[in-house]
Amino acid sequence: MQTLTVSLADRSYPIHIGSGLLGQAEHILPHLKRKQVAIVSNTTVAPLYMQTIAQPLRDAGVAVIEIVLPDGEAHKNHQTLQIIYDHLLQNRCERNTTLIALGGGVIGDLTGYAAATYLRGVPFIQVPTTLLSQVDSSVGGKTGINHPLGKNMIGAFYQPKLVLADIDTLTTLPQRELSAGVAEVVKYGLIRDADFFDWLETNMSALMHLDAAVTSYAIYRSCENKAEVVAADEHEQGERALLNLGHTFGHAIENAMGYGVWLHGEAVATGTVMAADLSQRMGWLNAAEVARIKAILQAAKLPIDAPDLGADEYLRLMQLDKKVADGRIRLILQQSIGKAVITADYDAEKLRQTLSLAA
Structure with missing residues (x-):
């Protein structure tokens, strides 16, 4: 233990x-x-x-x-x-x-x-x-x-x-539920732990097969990251909001499709890809980094293509997010793999482009 x-x-x-x-x-x-x-x-x-x-x-x-x-x-x-x-x-x-x-x-x-x-x-x-x-x-x-x-x-x-x-x-977890959990594991690598992301790329197959040592390490490292964030910002006034990478997009998907139709982790995975797409449009991520994010999520058997709700419907649902401040949707975006930021300073037209590319 x-x-x-x-x-x-x-x-x-x-x-x-x-x-x-x-x-x-x-x-x-x-x-x-x-x-x-x-x-x-x-x-x-x-x-x-x-x-x-x-x-x-x-x-x-x-x-x-x-x-x-x-x-x-x-x-x-x-x-x-x-x-x-x-x-x-x-x-x-x-x-x-x-x-x-x-x-x-x-x-x-x-x-x-x-x-x-x-x-x-x-x-x-x-x-x-x-x-x-x-x-x-x-x-x-x-x-x-x-x-x-x-x-x-x-x-x-x-x-x-x-x-x-x-x-x-x-x-005893169904495969789909296991994959949904991996979406949150990957999140820690993306927002603050690039070495963990690298490790996950190497060990994803073993994790998906529930190798005991790999699974224990993945859980421990994830909890270690979350415990540090919570200790620094219990009530989500700052850094803790980074844990919501992909969630603003993902919650919109869950709401639109009906709670439970998409599992939370599935929606977060797709939302993470949408955040990566916007981050690339902002000039932060490059094409190779976006490809790595998509590849690791696909290796975990997670969806990466969002449902086509239309940009207007996405924006309406995203306005219901808890991170909205002064009517402005705040998003968690990637400056690089291992470094995320929470920002309302993004190009609204580029966001619409990301939302309009939903499959």
């Missing part, structure tokens, strides 16, 4: 990465304020892993409440959030009851937001079971739900007490 720390003064917490961690209650027990937990999962993950984590806790004398939600991005909404609240209230859960998110990014975001708001805040633990959630959404305290008019527009910054990333859960 490898351990990282997200350094946030008295709210710092560990990220444990390794194999067979779900059944090891000793990693969770020190973080419980009382011997009661509510484990939130979904109809796909719960049959696979609920008892693996629940039974050792019960054996240690912990009362376990199981909450199973419908699966998918389409259910990341207020109605599903109410299901969590209903279970907590029906079981008379108190402020020292710990919520455990067992699943991917949707479960993590929903559970975290429920924890932030139930009784004005209860402890929670992230147990991510997808690559995307292990390298990105479980770390950093972003929680929330979607609104029909925009993705992740309702939420809170609320840090977990622990992140427990068991790489064994990745063996």
Whole structure:
């Protein structure tokens, strides 16, 4: 097992990465304020892993409440959030009851937001079971739900007490979900870690085949990058916004196509290519660098061609992005591989050209 720390003064917490961690209650027990937990999962993950984590806790004398939600991005909404609240209230859960998110990014975001708001805040633990959630959404305290008019527009910054990333859960991921997670891994190389990008180019095949050493390193390096960014800018006032490379374009795709039709990582991959295209038009990236970005995403079996929504529709949806300031869409663009910037200082016509080239 490898351990990282997200350094946030008295709210710092560990990220444990390794194999067979779900059944090891000793990693969770020190973080419980009382011997009661509510484990939130979904109809796909719960049959696979609920008892693996629940039974050792019960054996240690912990009362376990199981909450199973419908699966998918389409259910990341207020109605599903109410299901969590209903279970907590029906079981008379108190402020020292710990919520455990067992699943991917949707479960993590929903559970975290429920924890932030139930009784004005209860402890929670992230147990991510997808690559995307292990390298990105479980770390950093972003929680929330979607609104029909925009993705992740309702939420809170609320840090977990622990992140427990068991790489064994990745063996049950469908190929498409694995690829979606790789999009977020590649992101760290693009925005701040050129050496990691180079390593990924060399090791992508092994990662896609879930070689244990390669997978562990990719998760560790990704979490290390994210932990450093979050420690420096917890509430996304500056550098943390760089973690949204490809997301402004990608969220527009997810919204337009219907939540869940495109996986988040798929939309981010395509959005990353759109950001690279605009960066090239700005004179920052050269053609060879754009080709490398496309090639690594294709090696991960990710889409690189955006749906043709029309430039006007893209711009309308991108105006709903959380990074919009004073009515101006701020974008994360590439100055080079390994260096990204957040800027509203781009040529509007060049942006329209990028949006108009969607396949």
